[in-house]
Amino acid sequence: MMLPSFLDNLPLGKQVSVLGYDHHILGLEKPVGVRSHPNVDNRVDGDALLKLPFCSKSEAYRVNDSASLYLLHRLDAPTSGVILLSDDESVARTVRQIFEDHHLTKIYHAWVKGKHTGLHKTWRDRMRVVRTRGQLRSFVGSGDPAVCHARCLQTTVVSGIPLSLLELTPETGRTHQLRVQCASRYMPIVGDATYGDFNLNRAFAKAGKEKRLFLHARKIFFSLQGKPISFEASLPESFSF
16 A cells, blocks of 8 residues: 555654555654654654654644544654554554554564573563652562563673573563563663663673663564554664674
8 A cells, every 4th residue: 555645755753764554554663762752742842753743632643634643552762663653543443452452463672681592481470560750660570461472582792791682572561561571580671771780781881882772673463354464673783783
């Protein structure tokens, strides 16, 4: 399906790129540091996904008086990768429900501390979210179920630091789920300033590597009215050691 005309000159945020358009779903690749949406209604935010006003009630960017782009899910600002929108309100409702019901597959890649050769497990935890000083923090031990399939893809050593590249496929979508589940297993994601190993992060930065959270939303796929929908974002250059 071709991009509709009103998307031809879409004002993308900093280094945001178009992955494709399929059945009224627009796939974008979000870089590190870009917010999924502005924090203030009807404000154009230069650090957001699109340089357009956003309505939190409809969860949509306003393209013009007759067209909107509905945000279908979110990625934390420190996380890069695939993020989806729709130019059709009915499709948006359907896909949001697919996300809510977890009737889809999301694949992430993450560099974590340590060598975990042969890791191929399903992690099952309970997680609760606490708001402290206006910020959300998640903890393992009680709360809602959090399920993720983890697999080690490769290992390496950077300036004496052993690392593993994990493929993470969550079945649930808890706040900061992947970051917390990795950290609770003593394999924190590199660059995680909230749940990570701060000595590791400093050593990694000292080694001259990019300062970022090494978590990337690689792929999303699901079925929409019997039609397969899939969007994929290649690993950033910063993931190559």
